[in-house]
Amino acid sequence: MTEGEAQSPQQTTPTAVPHPLPRRRPLRRPAPKSAAARRGEAQGGPASRPEVRRWAVWRWVGWRWVAVGLAAFGVAEVIAGIALSRAAGWSVQEAIDSFTVTNGLMGLSFAICGALIAWYRPHNPIGWLFVADGIGHATTAVGAPLTEVLHDASAPIGLQRILSTLISYSWPWSIALFLPLALLLFPDGKLASPRWRIAAIAIVVTAPLFALEMGAGPSPAFEGGVTGYLTFSWYDSLQPLWTATELRGLLAYALAIASLVVRFRRADETRRRQLLWLLLAAVIVLIFMTPWALVAGTPILVLLAFPLVPIAVTVAIVRHQLLDIRLVVSRALTWALLSIVAMGAYAALVAMTDSFISSRFGRSAAVTVIVALLIAPVLPQLQRLVDRAMYGDRRDPARVASRVGEQLATNPAGGMPGVVGAIRSALRLPYVGIAVDGELLATAGVPGNVVPVDLSYGGTTVGSLLVGLRSGESALSPADRNVLALVAVPLAVAVHATRLSVELQTSREKLVAAREEERRRLRRDLHDGLGPTLTGVAFTADAAANLVSVDATRASELLSDLRRDTRTAIGDVRRLVDDLRPPALDELGLVGALRQRADQLSWRADGASVSVSVSAEGLPALPAALEVAAYRIATEALTNVVRHSRATVAVLALRCGTELEIEVTDDGPPNGAWKPGVGLQAMRERAAELGGAFEAGPSPTGGRVHATFPLATP
Structure with a gap:
């Protein structure tokens, strides 16, 4: 999986298989083509781009089958090892003691998991490293019983020595090179950063030292057997080198673990889930391998935990969303910590109570009870810590x-x-x-x-x-x-x-915006309407003054025009003032202005009369903005009654408590839902501007317009 795939929006769904084509390389200037190549491209020949792409696809498909073939070879080696163990007359315990069982299972797990990774992620080198790792273990698994079969059959010494050499030098590469390098490249097949290139090169260069340590010893593989080639008689004199080799192995795995830690800290959610799969396998392997390292006589079968590593890596790369890995890791970490605590407590208690308790009550029973009592309160605390992480x-x-x-x-x-x-x-x-x-x-x-x-x-x-x-x-x-x-x-x-x-x-x-629009309208009305009228009045006055002593008749006509223009200007001023605030509100008050308007709306468009009544008593003094909004909404509602309904009675009611309520009802027949128009939208906006609510529509008894305004608390 590439970095871009890990951060795409569809990553929460199961990981998609990438296109098998290799990554596109940086653009380079193409080399000049021959005339034959250009003619082939023009005619759709083998040099054309579709053919090149088809060849690239078949190349990657071919590599996939190569990985499958190599994995099948490793599986065949393991099967042959089982058959040869029976032919050699080995018991199950002998097969376990010779590491045939453990190497065989490691060979199967690494080879099969590597083939799966190479099939679904052919560009990821981890799959190929696992396939090589599996073949190394499988070769040892088949070689051990085959060596004894050849020895019992008195096969040529040279053949036995070649086989012994192959066995001794095959599996160390899996431990020293393939596995640590795969962990260093996990999960995307790339190094964590270019600075880790030195670590990768060091692992590759120093891997032959471990192979020499394991294969160059002069001792035979089993008692009575023959030694292989490439052995040193002075092997024991190189003990400091072999000690450094062991430290090199520890350092290689430490670097791989450090790389994984760095990746986890820098990774996004998807990459962290992938790394948790490997962490789960590592925890389980740690649980099994801790006794192997600390307790003598631990069975060899604890090595069977190692195949969990390639399985976890394969799931992490191919299907990392298989289940909630956080929950599994939480439980595994808890039991791992608990196991370590239990082992430490057991060892400490055995040391302290050996001389006292074992002489009276028996070591096993007493220590077991004490350890159980100590661990009982520890488990919830451990689970809480792991769950929090x-x-x-x-x-x-x-x-x-x-x-x-x-x-x-x-x-x-x-x-x-x-x-x-x-x-x-x-x-x-x-x-x-x-x-x-x-x-x-x-x-x-x-x-x-x-x-x-x-x-x-x-x-x-x-x-x-x-x-x-x-x-x-x-x-x-x-x-x-x-x-x-x-x-x-x-x-x-x-x-x-x-x-x-x-x-x-x-x-x-x-x-x-409304204020600026109102200012623009006033400026336009003053400039286009009142301004030219006043200018004409000034010019007419000047002309009349010049003609009063020369042509009295003409001067009298100009004065008549001046009187008319002056009245027009006064009308424009009154219109502007009325648009700003209805004058009836200042002259008659809100209730008086509404009653005056109700008297003017007593006739419908078809000539029928409408009885309009206004009910409003005890209204307090209202803010100017609230008065204008109430007046505009009420008059617009009454106008709609006269224009659009066939009502004969309309009632305008104003009520004031904690809020001002305006209600206009009529007895017009219902005509379905009201269609929103300019008038309804204007009323709704006026109510919203002052924090009020507005609703309008048909009712069972006619039409209804209802608006409420909050009143400021003194």
């Missing part, structure tokens, strides 16, 4: 809520990116996002299988918290839901506050 603080909801609160307190206006990052980090989730009205406010991680969690404020859903499921999970666990339910409360408040802030900013922008 794998799943974060989901067992401590208050801690998660505190981290979210810190992010909101640090940046309440725009802290959503920090909030989703804190939730994702606290719960070790692959993806967290916040969506409002279908739009993402903030995200963290790579989206995949996402589950929405509603964010509710005041009984209304204000947004959604999008949570990405971990690999292998089909739904959120109860522990995760409990944490998210606690976090959703302050998060919903923050989202609601963010929405209010956005709406407030939008409202301010609308108010500024």
